[in-house]
Amino acid sequence: MLRQQVSLDGEDVPYLYGVDVTEDLVAAMADLAVTADLVLVVRDRQVTEHAAAVLHGVSETVRVATMTVDAGEQRKTLSLVEDIVEFAIRQGASRSTVVVAMGGGMVGNVAGLAAALLFRGIRLVHLPTTPIAAFDSVLSVKQAVNLRGGKNLCGTYHAPSLIACDLRWLTTVPHDQILTGLAEMVKNVLAVVPERRLDLERALGGLGDAPATALLDLLDIGCTAKAPYLRTDPRERHEALVFEYGHTMGHALEFVSEGRIGHGEAIGWGMLVAAEISHSLGHLDRDGLALHHRLVGRLHLSPASTGPGALDPGRIRTVLARDNKRGYLSCAPDEVPMVLLKAPGHVVTGERGRPLVPVPMDLAMSALETVVGTAPVPSGTLPRLERLGTS
Template identity: 55%
Template sequence: MFGTRGVPYHYGFDCGTALLDTVLDEVAGGPVLFVVDRAVLRRHAQPVIDRLRRKVPVHPFVVEAVEQQKRLSLVETLSEYAVERGFDRGGTVVAMGGGLVANIAGLAAALLYRGVRLIHLPTTPIAAFDAVLSLKQAVNLAAGKNLAGAYFQPALIACDLTWLTTIPPREMLTGVAEMAKNVLAVVPDERGRFVTAVAQLDTRPAAALQALWRIGFTAKKPLLARDPHERREALVFEYGHTVGHALEFMSGGVMGHGEAVAWGMLVAAEVSTMLGYLDEAGTEAHYEVVGPLRLPAPTTALDWVDPAALRARLATDNKRGYLAGGAGDVPMVLLQAPGTTVTGPGGLPLTLVPDKMILAALDRVRARDGWAA
């Protein structure tokens, strides 16, 4: 999966007992630092913790999953907590929660004793279908999203997709926005399957979630095998994230990661159209794939965005430094057609875009009617 090194990913629907056996095999008798999302502790994690406790010492650490908490200080607090309780090099960090818990625990696992075993038990669509299929473990700085971190590989990923069924419906829809991104940017042939799966999330959750899992895996596997650190062709997974991260950060956690990425992809499509890369059909494909996510109307969802604040935030985007640009030039992933990126200097899938053009593209998204809920 990542370069030449494989990571087992066990998943299924209502398969918790079998999954726990694989987790127990992996922790191999050592202590477990069990980093868990508070929303997941009551609903899903307690049986996992109870079962592990019969075999190994388990130290649960509960995280409030709010973006403002995703900081180095929390990684330090949880590392101190672990070491004070006797967690040693033979221990395992288990992360059970969404992408936020995966990143916090992943970074702690990378830093504790310069690297201990990490197991992901993802419980949100973003975590299960996207974040754990990446080596990137990062936290936010005051200046912006995911600016400090490390690459770190888990030993095991295990997910009972029934864990995801307790996500509130609206968050579930925006949560699959990372899949919309993978469809638009990498596997456009999966468009029909994606739209069907999204429509079936309420009525046939097992089939829908398994289909989304496969779309995520199909999109990520070949690129991560060739570019595990996502510094070259796999930068395509940053599609929609330039404006998305800025909106997510500026909203102070009100706008979730998935929704922000969805808006970010629409802005990227409008930028690409303005630059003459993406034709009308390509732009329409964006609105067709994002439409089923039932985002709020853009006029209300984006009315709070202050242009000056957005420009300031874009200036701290974590892709800065890949390309030499002037002040106000922002590196973005753009598509010239679904599944085909615009190739920039050095063969990277990045294009420098003036921030004023990004603001104009945001206005075009705001002005487009008739596709959002």
């Protein structure tokens, strides 16, 4: 089992991971749970089988109550958070209860918010089961849910006490979601650690033949990119806003498509739009733009015609106008806050040194049109994570 120490909101949080390490992870959870009266496991229905070994192991140490949830952006709501906290109270939860979130980023966020609200904050353990969750969303203290008006509009900050992942869990993630789920890693490389781009390309290429090594490398890239920012800006309000790269347009596409365009895929499109805007403003050169298309091309996005090209531009504008980064900078009603790169690894800085600048709405929409018309050609082959462990 491998271990990284991640600084989250001032706390040093262990991230334990490896392939086929569930027993070790359960032992680490038992150490934590020994001071708990109850472990409340909120698990994604799709990971019921993976959860069985965890539940069995932890229940030898402490009482366990399990709540199963169906993932999906439509259900990432305050009402689901309310169901979780009401369930917790019915089960006799107290300040010493530990909430365990086992699933993708959606379960991590709803259970994370529930843990933050119960008794004004109880312990949280993340057991991520998707690439986005394992490589990205658990490396954050942001816990939010969607409102009718937009994504992640309501939430707070809450750090986990432990993060633990058996990469074997990722092998059952639906095939077509694997590479798009890696979009956040492409983002980290483009925006923060461009020196790791060859490692990223090697890992993306290796997912088919040597998936265990590739997944371990991807997790390492995620931690390397995020760790310094989590130390200096744990609440992601200043320099760590760089991790919002591709997210302004990405969130709008994900929201307007009602989740049909998944988060990672939406971020892939969002990064291409941001690169197009930056190029048209004279910041990003042709090589930078080409690197975006090369790396995003590895993600196998769905065709533009059935993805962003099929969405109502009017609705995209409406959602962009409510982007949750508004307020970090002065932005006119016809402008949207965006992270732009002047070169890979170098942001365009705006007010108070933040990596956020106002972009005219019309420019954002015309860049989207250009990107839809010049969609990247997928390269490489889709990986088969089922072969994990054969390397």
